[in-house]
Amino acid sequence: MNAIRIDGKAIAEDLRARVARDVASLKAEWSVIPGLAVVLVGKNPASSVYVKTKARQAQALGFKSQQFLLPGDVGEAELLEVIEELNADESIDGILVQLPLPGHIDLWRVLEAIDPAKDVDGFHPYNVGRLAAGRPALAPCTPLGVVHLIRTVVSNLSGLDVVVIGRSNIIGKPLALLLGDAGCTVTGAQLQTRNLPDFCRKADIVVAAAGCAGLVRGDWLKPGAIVIDVGINRTIDSRGTAKLVGDVDFAEASKRASYITPVPGGVGPMTVAYLLANTVNAAVSRRRLSLVVNPEARHIWPSCDREQDGAVDLQRAT
Structure with missing residues (x-):
C-alpha cells in the first residue's frame, strides 16, 4: 500500500478562495x-x-x-x-x-x-471554555486545519477511533474536543504514554503533534489508517544539510497508511488559512450580522456536517 498524500497547500488555497469571496461580499453588502x-x-x-x-x-x-x-x-x-x-x-x-x-x-x-471576540488564535480562556462546552467559539487555527484535512478524505467521522499524540493547549487538547464533537472516540496520548504503539495500532486516524522527529513508525499503524503529521522539527542529515521533518517517519508510514500529510506542505498552510477564516468569522459575529454573506461560507467550518466530493467512508473501506 502506498499512501495518498493530502495536499495541504491545495486545500488551503481553496479555503483562502472561499474566504476571499466572503471578504468581497462583506465589503459589497455591508461595507x-x-x-x-x-x-x-x-x-x-x-x-x-x-x-x-x-x-x-x-x-x-x-x-x-x-x-x-x-x-x-x-x-x-x-x-x-x-x-x-x-x-x-x-x-x-x-x-x-x-x-x-x-x-x-x-x-x-x-x-x-x-x-475574546477578537481572539482569532482561539487561546483566550473564554473561547477555550466555550469550545469545551460545545458552544460556538473561535477555535485554534491548527486544530481547525487538521479536522478540515481529515474531512477531505473521510465522509463520516462518527464512531472512528482517533489517537492524538500531544496534549498542548494550542493543538492537542482543542483538537481532541473538535474531533469528539464530530463523533470520534478520541484517545489523548503523549510521549510518556505507556504502550503508545499499541494505542496507535488500533486507531483509524493518528495525529502526531508531540514535537519529536520520526516518533511514529510504520509498524505503529493500522493498515489503511489516516496519518496527520503536525510536527515540524529541524534536523541535520548525514551531509550536514538542515531539513524540516515531522513527527512521523514518512517513508515507513506511507507503506501502511491510506492517506498521509507531508511535512512541509501538509498542516502548516491550513493554519494560516484558518487564521484568515477566523478573522472573517469574527468580523461577522462582532457586528451581529443576521446572515452569513456567502452561502458557501458554512462549508468552511469543520463543525458543519457535510459529505465532500471524493471522500471515502472509512468505516466501509477498512
Whole structure:
C-alpha cells in the first residue's frame, strides 16, 4: 500500500478562495472590511517569516492588515497597552500576538487581555471554555486545519477511533474536543504514554503533534489508517544539510497508511488559512450580522456536517 498524500497547500488555497469571496461580499453588502492585527515581540527569525506570511495573505484577500513590531525587551505594560488599543479599535476584528513571547512577559496575562471576540488564535480562556462546552467559539487555527484535512478524505467521522499524540493547549487538547464533537472516540496520548504503539495500532486516524522527529513508525499503524503529521522539527542529515521533518517517519508510514500529510506542505498552510477564516468569522459575529454573506461560507467550518466530493467512508473501506 502506498499512501495518498493530502495536499495541504491545495486545500488551503481553496479555503483562502472561499474566504476571499466572503471578504468581497462583506465589503459589497455591508461595507465591512475585516481587520487583522499581528503583534510580534522581538526578532525571532521564524516568527518574523510567519508574521510576514500572514500579513501578505491577509492583504491579498482584501483584509485590512496591520503589523506591530515591538523590541524584544519591551515591557509587559507597554505590550498590554497595544492590545488595549487594538481591543478598542472597531476596524480590527482579529488580534494575534505571535508566540513565543520573551520570558519576562507573562504569557497568560497577555492572552487574557485580548478581547475574546477578537481572539482569532482561539487561546483566550473564554473561547477555550466555550469550545469545551460545545458552544460556538473561535477555535485554534491548527486544530481547525487538521479536522478540515481529515474531512477531505473521510465522509463520516462518527464512531472512528482517533489517537492524538500531544496534549498542548494550542493543538492537542482543542483538537481532541473538535474531533469528539464530530463523533470520534478520541484517545489523548503523549510521549510518556505507556504502550503508545499499541494505542496507535488500533486507531483509524493518528495525529502526531508531540514535537519529536520520526516518533511514529510504520509498524505503529493500522493498515489503511489516516496519518496527520503536525510536527515540524529541524534536523541535520548525514551531509550536514538542515531539513524540516515531522513527527512521523514518512517513508515507513506511507507503506501502511491510506492517506498521509507531508511535512512541509501538509498542516502548516491550513493554519494560516484558518487564521484568515477566523478573522472573517469574527468580523461577522462582532457586528451581529443576521446572515452569513456567502452561502458557501458554512462549508468552511469543520463543525458543519457535510459529505465532500471524493471522500471515502472509512468505516466501509477498512
